[in-house]
Amino acid sequence: MAVLSAGRGWPRTRASASDGLAAIAASRGLLYGAAAKSSSLVASPELASAYARECGMLVPEVGLKWQALRPDRDTFDFSDPDWLLRFAADHGLRFRGHTLIWYKALPAWVEREITPGNAESLLRQHFTTVIGHYRGRMHSWDVVNEGLDAHSDRSDGLRRSIWLENLGPEYIALAFHVAHEIDPAAMLVYNENEMDDDRPPSDRKRGMVLDLLGRLRSAGVPVAALGVQAHLRAGQAPFAATKVRDFLRQISGLGLKIIVSELDVSDRDAAGPMAERDQAVAAVYGDYLSAALDERGVVAVVTWGLSDQDSWLNSRLPRDSNRRVRPLPLDDTTRRKPAWHAIAAAFAAAPVR
Ligand code: XIL
Numbered sequence: 440m441a442v443l444s445a446g447r448g449w450p451r452t453r454a455s456a457s458d459g460l461a462a463i464a465a466s467r468g469l470l471y472g473a474a475a476k477s478s479s480l481v482a483s484p485e486l487a488s489a490y491a492r493e494c495g496m497l498v499p500e501v502g503l504k505w506q507a508l509r510p511d512r513d514t515f516d517f518s519d520p521d522w523l524l525r526f527a528a529d530h531g532l533r534f535r536g537h538t539l540i541w542y543k544a545l546p547a548w549v550e551r552e553i554t555p556g557n558a559e560s561l562l563r564q565h566f567t568t569v570i571g572h573y574r575g576r577m578h579s580w581d582v583v584n585e586g587l588d589a590h591s592d593r594s595d596g597l598r599r600s601i602w603l604e605n606l607g608p609e610y611i612a613l614a615f616h617v618a619h620e621i622d623p624a625a626m627l628v629y630n631e632n633e634m635d636d637d638r639p640p641s642d643r644k645r646g647m648v649l650d651l652l653g654r655l656r657s658a659g660v661p662v663a664a665l666g667v668q669a670h671l672r673a674g675q676a677p678f679a680a681t682k683v684r685d686f687l688r689q690i691s692g693l694g695l696k697i698i699v700s701e702l703d704v705s706d707r708d709a710a711g712p713m714a715e716r717d718q719a720v721a722a723v724y725g726d727y728l729s730a731a732l733d734e735r736g737v738v739a740v741v742t743w744g745l746s747d748q749d750s751w752l753n754s755r756l757p758r759d760s761n762r763r764v765r766p767l768p769l770d771d772t773t774r775r776k777p778a779w780h781a782i783a784a785a786f787a788a789a790p791v792r
Pocket residue numbers: 500501584632668701751
C-alpha cells in the first residue's frame with residue numbers, strides 16, 4: 440500500500456522533456472518507452488523525473504505478471520501497475536501491458552490447481568478482470584510471451600508450459616480471441632525472445648515465429664503485432680543485421696506491426712575500462728536500431744528499464760567484482776550515457792512512419 444499512498448506527491452520534472460528520447464522518437468512517428476517498477480520510482484525522485492523526461496510510454500516490469508498480481512486465487516493486487524498508470528497519465532505517457540500468458544512468473548497455486556477442465560475458465564477470469572481493469576487505456580497488451588522454444592521437440596515449435604499442457608496448441612488463438620473481446624482497442628501483441636543472433640537457435644526461432652504468426656493471421660486470430668524482446672549483448676558475436684532486417688520485413692508482410700519490446704545491451708562480455716564498454720554498448724544500440732528502424736512497421740521501441748541502477752541484468756547477468764552493469768541509456772545517477780546518444784541518433788535518422 441505504501442506505493443499507492445505516494446498519490447500525486449511525485450515531483451514535477453524540472454528538466455525539459457522536449458529533448459528527451461520520446462520527443463526525438465515522436466519526430467519520426469515512433470513511440471519510445473521503458474519498463475518500470477513503482478518501487479524504484481517511489482524510492483528515487485531523480486529516476487521518476489528521468490522517466491517523465493525521456494519516455495512516451497511505461498510498461499510495468501513485473502506488476503502485471505500473475506505472480507505479482509495473483510498472490511492467491513481470489514486476490515488481484517493492482518497496486519504497482521495502478522501507481523504506474525497514474526504516473527503515466529499525469530505525465531502524458533502511454534501505458535503498455537506485459538504479460539498475460541507466460542510460462543514463467545506463475546504463482547504456485549496456479550501450477551497446483553490448473554487442470555484441462557478448469558484452464559479455460561481460469562484464463563477467461565484472469566483476462567476479464569485484468570484486461571477489463573485497464574480497458575480503453577492500454578496502448579498494447581502482450582497476450583502471449585515466449586510461446587515458442589528453439590529447442591522444442593514439437594514440430595510446431597511450441598514451448599512446453601501449463602498452458603500448452605492443459606489447453607492444447609490452440610491456447611494461443613484462444614488467448615487472443617478472449618483478449619480482443621474484452622478490449623477491442625488495445626493492440627494485441629505476440630512477444631518473443633532470442634530472434635536476434637546469427638546462430639542456429641535464432642534462425643530456427645525466426646522461422647517458427649513466421650510460421651506461427653502466418654497461421655494465426657490466416658485463421659483470423661486478432662494478433663496485431665510482434666514484440667521483439669531484443670536483449671542484446673556487447674562483446675559477443677554481433678546480432679544478425681541482415682537477418683533481422685529480412686525477418687522484420689516478412690513480419691510486416693503478414694500485416695503485423697512490430698514493437699521492439701525489451702531492448703537492452705548487456706556489457707558483461709565487453710572488455711576494457713568503463714568508457715570502452717560504454718562505447719561497445721552504444722555501438723550495439725546504434726547498429727541494432729538503424730537496422731530495425733529501417734522497417735516502417737516498427738511503431739515503438741521500449742528499453743527494459745531506463746537507468747543502470749535498476750536493470751534486471753544486475754542479477755541476471757552480473758559483472759564480476761560487483762561492478763554494476765551498464766546496459767541502459769542512463770547511468771546509475773540518471774545521467775545520459777553513450778548508449779543514450781546512440782539511441783537518440785538512431786531515432787533522429789529513422790525514416791518517418
Ligand atoms: C524480468 C524482470 O525484468 C525481472 O525484474 C523479473 O524478476 C523477471 O522478469 N523477458 C521478459 C520479461 O519477457 O518479463 C523479463 O523481465 C525479462 C525477460
